[in-house]
Amino acid sequence: MPVLSEQIRERIRAEFPKYPDRRAVTLPALHIVHDELRQVSPEAIREISELLEIHPAEIHDTMSFYNFFREPDRPLGKRRVWVCRSISCMLRGGEELLENLSHKWHVGPGQTSADGSVSLEYAECLGACEGAPCILVDDECHMNVSEEDVERIVGKQ
Amino acid sequence: MPSFEPVLLARIAKPNSAKLETYRADGGYEALKKALAMTPVDVTTLVKDSVLRGRGGAGFPAGLKWTFLPKDHPGPIYLCVNADESEPGTFNNRILMELDPHQLIEGIAIACYAIKSEKAYLYLRYEYGRSYRVLDAAIKECYAAGLLGKNILGTGFNLDIVLHRGAAAYICGEETGLIESLEGKRAWPRIKPPFPAIEGLFRKPTIVNNVETLCCVTHILNRGSEWFKSIGVPPDPANPRDLGSYGPKLYCISGHVNKPGCVELPLGVTARELIDEHAGGVWKGRKAKAVVPGGISMGFLSADELDTPLDFNGPGKAGCLGLGTAAVVVVDDQTSMVDVLYNCCRFMSHESCGQCTPCREGTSWMTKILERIRAGHGKMEDLDTLTEVAGSMGIIPGTTICGLSDGAAWPVKNAIKKFRGDFEEYISSGRRSVTSAQELMAGAH
Ligand SMILES: Cc1cc2nc3c(=O)[nH]c(=O)nc-3n(C[C@H](O)[C@H](O)[C@H](O)COP(=O)(O)O)c2cc1C
Numbered sequence: 001m002p003v004l005s006e007q008i009r010e011r012i013r014a015e016f017p018k019y020p021d022r023r024a025v026t027l028p029a030l031h032i033v034h035d036e037l038r039q040v041s042p043e044a045i046r047e048i049s050e051l052l053e054i055h056p057a058e059i060h061d062t063m064s065f066y067n068f069f070r071e072p073d074r075p076l077g078k079r080r081v082w083v084c085r086s087i088s089c090m091l092r093g094g095e096e097l098l099e100n101l102s103h104k105w106h107v108g109p110g111q112t113s114a115d116g117s118v119s120l121e122y123a124e125c126l127g128a129c130e131g132a133p134c135i136l137v138d139d140e141c142h143m144n145v146s147e148e149d150v151e152r153i154v155g156k157q
Numbered sequence: 158m159p160s161f162e163p164v165l166l167a168r169i170a171k172p173n174s175a176k177l178e179t180y181r182a183d184g185g186y187e188a189l190k191k192a193l194a195m196t197p198v199d200v201t202t203l204v205k206d207s208v209l210r211g212r213g214g215a216g217f218p219a220g221l222k223w224t225f226l227p228k229d230h231p232g233p234i235y236l237c238v239n240a241d242e243s244e245p246g247t248f249n250n251r252i253l254m255e256l257d258p259h260q261l262i263e264g265i266a267i268a269c270y271a272i273k274s275e276k277a278y279l280y281l282r283y284e285y286g287r288s289y290r291v292l293d294a295a296i297k298e299c300y301a302a303g304l305l306g307k308n309i310l311g312t313g314f315n316l317d318i319v320l321h322r323g324a325a326a327y328i329c330g331e332e333t334g335l336i337e338s339l340e341g342k343r344a345w346p347r348i349k350p351p352f353p354a355i356e357g358l359f360r361k362p363t364i365v366n367n368v369e370t371l372c373c374v375t376h377i378l379n380r381g382s383e384w385f386k387s388i389g390v391p392p393d394p395a396n397p398r399d400l401g402s403y404g405p406k407l408y409c410i411s412g413h414v415n416k417p418g419c420v421e422l423p424l425g426v427t428a429r430e431l432i433d434e435h436a437g438g439v440w441k442g443r444k445a446k447a448v449v450p451g452g453i454s455m456g457f458l459s460a461d462e463l464d465t466p467l468d469f470n471g472p473g474k475a476g477c478l479g480l481g482t483a484a485v486v487v488v489d490d491q492t493s494m495v496d497v498l499y500n501c502c503r504f505m506s507h508e509s510c511g512q513c514t515p516c517r518e519g520t521s522w523m524t525k526i527l528e529r530i531r532a533g534h535g536k537m538e539d540l541d542t543l544t545e546v547a548g549s550m551g552i553i554p555g556t557t558i559c560g561l562s563d564g565a566a567w568p569v570k571n572a573i574k575k576f577r578g579d580f581e582e583y584i585s586s587g588r589r590s591v592t593s594a595q596e597l598m599a600g601a602h
């Protein structure tokens with residue numbers, strides 16, 4: 001059984017006409033797979049490489065550069081919560097927010113809660129500094145958040 | 158100061174500001190029509206005459222950059238729209254994209270017509286999910302209305318815009334890092350020359366421009382280059398190489414102020430005016446200790462440098478690296494510069510792409526020294542070591558490929574020079590400010 005469903009493959013192929021060469025579809029393909037499967041396994045990389053007609057090592061090289069895509073040893077939970085730790089957020093309590101969530105959920109940054117509901121991450125400036133401290137839940141930003149706000153947003157106590 | 162009517166932000170408070178209908182009701186896409194009735198060379202000349210300088214950080218004149226493309230190039234030419242906006246403190250591109258996407262799309266179309274490109278890639282940082290959805294919808298509206306695609310407005314001009322999402326890496330904002338990332342590789346900046354205008358994306362001539370720069374292009378077409386030059390600051394007569402700082406600018410203000418936000422003003426407003434008149438002053442009735450003038454890469458202004466005009470020259474005269482992204486971050490007088498500088502160094506160390514040794518090692522060592530100081534084990538010699546390391550890395554000393562390294566060095570040089578007392582006091586008092594959050598983060602990624 002292939003790891004990538006026909007539907008995922010179709011979405012990846014739909015990217016091809018946008019670029020003059022297939023290697024440029026590496027990031028779009030990784031995003032499609034990662035969104036769907038919450039990780040990118042070596043098998044998924046191999047299947048992507050067949051679609052893009054490049055070596056799997058080239059895909060793995062690119063993927064590992066970004067520190068964004070999770071491999072099977074650390075799959076993502078249902079929601080990925082990024083807490084900004086850069087300057088404007090730090091000045092307005094971002095680090096304390098990260099610390100408190102971490103204690104409450106019993107996870108360090110980079111880890112997933114035991115029930116699989118959330119992965120906690122630190123982020124560098126999310127480009128929402130007017131709303132510091134802010135968080136990103138998957139790719140949706142929430143500004144001026146307290147600990148309670150975050151828990152309400154992600155539905156976790 | 159005479160009151161200034163916003164141009165770039167004129168529409169953002171309107172209901173449905175992101176919709177094509179709203180944009181068109183305000184005369185949207187008339188600038189494109191005007192451009193399409195001109196020759197590409199005339200459009201380029203108009204932008205050149207306006208002396209619009211790039212808003213992405215380097216301040217290079219946009220029209221001039223467009224003239225560096227090879228003449229009569231037979232193959233494709235690309236435009237890369239730099240929407241990677243990741244410099245700490247900066248969020249103006251996000252506001253432009255989320256609230257007025259058509260202003261940007263019109264600027265992209267005009268620029269592509271001028272440089273004879275039929276394909277623009279908009280490189281958007283991953284974290285801007287909302288921008289992605291708004292732009293995607295706006296681009297679809299344009300295709301449906303014949304404003305993108307083949308034979309635009311019946312003029313024979315073709316253009317496709319592709320949205321390309323990044324994956325959370327600051328270095329993708331450096332123009333050649335962006336190009337490598339778009340090509341599907343690690344975002345390692347390229348050695349220049351060749352510059353992208355000669356050999357860029359997919360080895361073809363390429364122009365990289367920032368979102369705000371391209372938004373300005375729309376208005377220059379509408380109102381002319383003289384209008385643009387009536388706003389801002391003329392060239393400094395004492396500096397024959399200065400081109401002036403013309404046009405409106407989006408200033409971001411964040412940190413310890415009462416009213417953080419993004420305001421549009423003529424280039425050249427001072428840091429003090431921004432803080433007091435546009436951001437409600439420093440919070441909690443405190444005073445500013447330090448102010449970042451244009452993103453952390455630019456370094457710091459001290460409390461007695463707040464009358465520095467934030468144009469392309471002012472911050473440099475005050476010992477900062479430049480205007481950068483015009484993102485102002487205010488630090489109050491109760492905060493230690495040790496903690497602030499640590500935050501800047503940690504960011505740069507995390508974001509260094511690692512291919513140049515002075516940058517990879519330098520950012521990491523500076524972070525470690527500051528970690529040690531914050532853990533209560535600092536020595537006075539550490540301050541000289543920090544300055545020495547900072548002085549050895551970057552394009553300016555000639556040891557690295559890209560400007561991230563200069564941006565990592567500058568806050569260190571400025572902080573130790575302008576706020577040395579903070580560091581000495583911290584070290585001699587044996588203070589500690591490592592929180593358990595930092596200890597936690599030390600273990601992640
Ligand atoms: C480390 C680094 C990060 C950068 N990040 C950005 C960015 O996020 N957005 C941007 O427009 N320019 C960024 N730049 C500047 C670009 O390299 C380039 O000068 C700019 O996109 C050109 O557009 P402009 O002339 O319209 O400003 C960065 C430069 C460096 C050295």
Ligand code: SF4
Binds near residue numbers: 328508509510516562
């Ligand atoms: S200066 Fe730093 S970020 Fe830039 S290319 Fe070199 S290592 Fe990479």
Ligand code: FES
Binds near residue numbers: 088089
């Ligand atoms: S510093 Fe947190 S969003 Fe910019």
